Amino acid sequence: MTAASIPAPGGPAASDFARGQRRFFALCVAPSLAVLAVITLLPSLYLFFTSFTPLSLTRPETSWDFSQPLENYRQIAADARLGNSIWVQVKLSFWTVTLQLLIGAALALLLNLRSRYLEALRTVFLIPMVLPPIVVAIIWKVVYTPDISPMHGMLAAMGIPLRSLITDPNWALTAIVVADTWEWFPFTMLMVLAALQMMPQELIDAAKVDGASAWQTTRHVTLPFLTGVLLVAGLFRLIDSIKAFPLIFILTDGGPGNVTEVTNYYSYLQAFNFSYLGFSSAITVVLLAATILLSWLIVRSVGWGARAD
Amino acid sequence: MAFHRRRVLRGVVGASAFSGAALHAPAILGQARSRHAGTTINASCFQTTYFEYLKNYFPEFEERTGIKVNFTMQAFPVYNQRTDLELSTRGSALDVVNVTFIYSGRWIGAGWLENLDRFTKDANATPPDWDPADFVAGPQSAMQNAKGETFGYAWEGGAMIMSASRFDLIEKAGLKMPTTFDELTQVLDAVHGKDGVAGFTADRLHHWNWIPYLMGQGGRVFKDPPDNLTPMLDTPAAAASAAWYANLLMKYGPDGILSYSDDQAMRSQMSGRANIRTQSITWHVPLAKHAESTVRDKVRYAVMPRGPQGDFPGSNSHGLGIPAGSRKKEAAWEFIKWALSKETMARVVKEHGYPSVCRRSIIASPTFKEVLTLNGQDVASLFLQVLELGGKTGYMKYRTVPVFPQVGDKINKAIERVATKQQDAAAAMKQAQTESIQDLQKAGLKVDL
Numbered sequence: 001m002t003a004a005s006i007p008a009p010g011g012p013a014a015s016d017f018a019r020g021q022r023r024f025f026a027l028c029v030a031p032s033l034a035v036l037a038v039i040t041l042l043p044s045l046y047l048f049f050t051s052f053t054p055l056s057l058t059r060p061e062t063s064w065d066f067s068q069p070l071e072n073y074r075q076i077a078a079d080a081r082l083g084n085s086i087w088v089q090v091k092l093s094f095w096t097v098t099l100q101l102l103i104g105a106a107l108a109l110l111l112n113l114r115s116r117y118l119e120a121l122r123t124v125f126l127i128p129m130v131l132p133p134i135v136v137a138i139i140w141k142v143v144y145t146p147d148i149s150p151m152h153g154m155l156a157a158m159g160i161p162l163r164s165l166i167t168d169p170n171w172a173l174t175a176i177v178v179a180d181t182w183e184w185f186p187f188t189m190l191m192v193l194a195a196l197q198m199m200p201q202e203l204i205d206a207a208k209v210d211g212a213s214a215w216q217t218t219r220h221v222t223l224p225f226l227t228g229v230l231l232v233a234g235l236f237r238l239i240d241s242i243k244a245f246p247l248i249f250i251l252t253d254g255g256p257g258n259v260t261e262v263t264n265y266y267s268y269l270q271a272f273n274f275s276y277l278g279f280s281s282a283i284t285v286v287l288l289a290a291t292i293l294l295s296w297l298i299v300r301s302v303g304w305g306a307r308a309d
Numbered sequence: 310m311a312f313h314r315r316r317v318l319r320g321v322v323g324a325s326a327f328s329g330a331a332l333h334a335p336a337i338l339g340q341a342r343s344r345h346a347g348t349t350i351n352a353s354c355f356q357t358t359y360f361e362y363l364k365n366y367f368p369e370f371e372e373r374t375g376i377k378v379n380f381t382m383q384a385f386p387v388y389n390q391r392t393d394l395e396l397s398t399r400g401s402a403l404d405v406v407n408v409t410f411i412y413s414g415r416w417i418g419a420g421w422l423e424n425l426d427r428f429t430k431d432a433n434a435t436p437p438d439w440d441p442a443d444f445v446a447g448p449q450s451a452m453q454n455a456k457g458e459t460f461g462y463a464w465e466g467g468a469m470i471m472s473a474s475r476f477d478l479i480e481k482a483g484l485k486m487p488t489t490f491d492e493l494t495q496v497l498d499a500v501h502g503k504d505g506v507a508g509f510t511a512d513r514l515h516h517w518n519w520i521p522y523l524m525g526q527g528g529r530v531f532k533d534p535p536d537n538l539t540p541m542l543d544t545p546a547a548a549a550s551a552a553w554y555a556n557l558l559m560k561y562g563p564d565g566i567l568s569y570s571d572d573q574a575m576r577s578q579m580s581g582r583a584n585i586r587t588q589s590i591t592w593h594v595p596l597a598k599h600a601e602s603t604v605r606d607k608v609r610y611a612v613m614p615r616g617p618q619g620d621f622p623g624s625n626s627h628g629l630g631i632p633a634g635s636r637k638k639e640a641a642w643e644f645i646k647w648a649l650s651k652e653t654m655a656r657v658v659k660e661h662g663y664p665s666v667c668r669r670s671i672i673a674s675p676t677f678k679e680v681l682t683l684n685g686q687d688v689a690s691l692f693l694q695v696l697e698l699g700g701k702t703g704y705m706k707y708r709t710v711p712v713f714p715q716v717g718d719k720i721n722k723a724i725e726r727v728a729t730k731q732q733d734a735a736a737a738m739k740q741a742q743t744e745s746i747q748d749l750q751k752a753g754l755k756v757d758l
Contacts, residue, residue, distance in 0.1 A: 058415055058418070058711055079747075144565075146563075163564055257729065258722060274748065
């Protein structure tokens with residue numbers, strides 16, 4: 001393209017060019033959007049419509065029965081076990097996200113030095129995150145089973161016998177929080193490390209010139225710079241914590257009783273153990289709506305998506 | 310050489326008979342082979358030793374019939390969920406499935422399994438010596454509908470018995486194997502903690518392990534299954550029994566017992582860390598037979614203790630069936646016919662010591678008795694005793710109703726809440742009752758309120 005063929009800014013040719021460009025971009029993304037619609041939108045729509053039916057796998061006649069469309073939602077409101085699962089979910093999400101952000105950010109700050117030793121250490125810290133979740137769950141199952149656990153064995157040898165944590169209603173959720181934090185703090189660490197590596201050196205140099213101590217530099221320069229990335233990491237982890245499953249499935253099965261039964265797990269039980277797909281869909285729709293609302297509130301509160309112009 | 314007409318004729322007849330006999334079996338197998346050669350069937354079951362052993366013989370079946378078997382096994386709950394979903398879609402992904410005991414009523418009732426009578430009543434499909442009547446009636450009843458039509462054939466009959474992995478400790482205390490619930494607690498009081506061994510062990514499937522104690526103490530799961538499925542979980546008998554059983558787990562069990570899987574509970578006995586367990590026979594045999602068992606010369610077996618209201622040891626069965634949606638039903642039947650034939654089952658018993666078969670001819674055989682003579686004790690007779698008890702009185706009907714998985718979940722949770730003192734027994738069982746009723750109503754069932 002020659003300079004002469006580029007439309008002048010603001011002219012009619014420029015707006016034609018912009019329109020054509022937009023059309024071209026739309027055509028480029030159309031196949032991806034179509035695939036996305038088939039694999040995401042259609043199942044979501046099916047989920048949504050199913051939530052208005054009493055669909056049970058053992059009763060095929062219930063599949064498109066819309067005679068009592070709000071019945072599942074009425075049952076949700078009356079289901080005490082579901083209410084308990086939401087409260088368990090809140091506790092689990094709060095503690096896992098908070099701890100993962102704190103530990104991940106702290107370790108990233110400590111490891112943000114150019115050293116071959118520290119680079120190797122960073123890789124080691126990433127291992128939990130890259131392991132398949134079911135493997136992580138089995139590792140923690142070993143850690144938490146007194147008969148075979150190295151942790152219980154060592155503590156017993158030191159004269160500090162520790163009762164099984166995952167069968168103790170006062171400790172079972174904490175045990176899950178610890179395992180989940182171990183698995184996912186590297187995610188925050190990785191994101192923060194990436195942000196730190198992109199941090200302009202001039203900011204640190206300027207602070208040094210002003211006589212700031214290391215703590216003051218971290219407190220007033222580094223942490224404000226990391227706010228955005230911490231919020232992104234927090235949001236990702238929050239959404240992921242709502243999807244908690246393998247640890248609970250392997251370690252506690254939601255127990256003892258219902259103390260570690262989160263909403264996601266309860267929905268799974270309804271669908272796949274009891275065949276109440278309609279009811280499970282209604283729970284999932286509510287969960288999905290709550291997640292979207294929560295994400296939107298967070299995004300809005302930090303002002304993302306606001307147009308600069 | 311002189312040729313006599315009679316000798317020649319005899320020779321011809323003999324040769325014909327021999328060739329006829331020699332060719333007879335290959336002709337039948339050849340027929341199966343040509344009909345299904347190149348067919349691949351997909352079969353699935355939960356993780357179990359029977360099919361682990363049987364897999365060794367698959368090449369022989371494949372060689373004979375030309376049918377390739379793609380056999381997968383998953384953990385018990387995973388298998389049930391996957392198969393439940395697959396059957397509900399009437400999909401053709403599976404050709405042979407395990408008909409799980411607690412799902413049998415649901416799968417048969419929903420029409421998700423093929424009626425196998427059409428194969429067994431067809432002489433071309435099933436030779437008479439396969440003998441469907443040879444399967445013991447008790448375990449087989451879970452594979453049939455109310456009309457007596459058969460949708461599966463049992464490969465496992467589970468019979469709940471009791472084992473004491475460290476019987477030496479019981480003897481040392483001057484006691485015998487307990488025969489009643491009271492004696493059980495008396496024995497546990499005497500031996501718990503001795504030599505660092507927990508008195509009792511169990512897995513976390515309370516809706517299986519607890520029910521014999523519930524019934525023995527006068528409780529019931531449903532009012533009158535399968536006709537009246539009103540739950541009976543909030544009765545005084547149920548609450549008292551739940552408290553009694555939770556105490557059994559927490560007072561005499563090893564630390565962490567509430568998280569134990571079947572295998573963990575078995576290993577706690579095999580390693581000599583826990584003593585008494587009441588569970589299906591399959592989980593007791595390795596104590597005497599497994600190479601890793603440290604209690605092979607100390608283990609002792611008995612029937613389950615009886616309660617004040619009677620004797621209700623659990624019995625169950627798992628069978629092989631064909632999904633209604635399978636497109637290779639004939640080939641699938643060839644597999645079932647082979648896998649559950651007298652010859653194949655006898656071979657698995659003989660070569661691997663598998664203890665839970667359901668063919669009467671095998672159970673009555675000297676080989677079976679020999680295999681189930683464990684540490685000098687005749688365990689085969691205990692096995693038969695329980696199977697027949699379950700078949701006679703029908704007290705196991707609670708377990709094959711389509712809604713049992715839902716109610717079983719409530720029982721599991723309630724026992725855990727009682728055991729961990731989150732609730733007293735009466736409150737926990739009342740909650741289980743309320744939740745069960747809600748679930749049954751969700752399933753469209755009417756209950757007495």
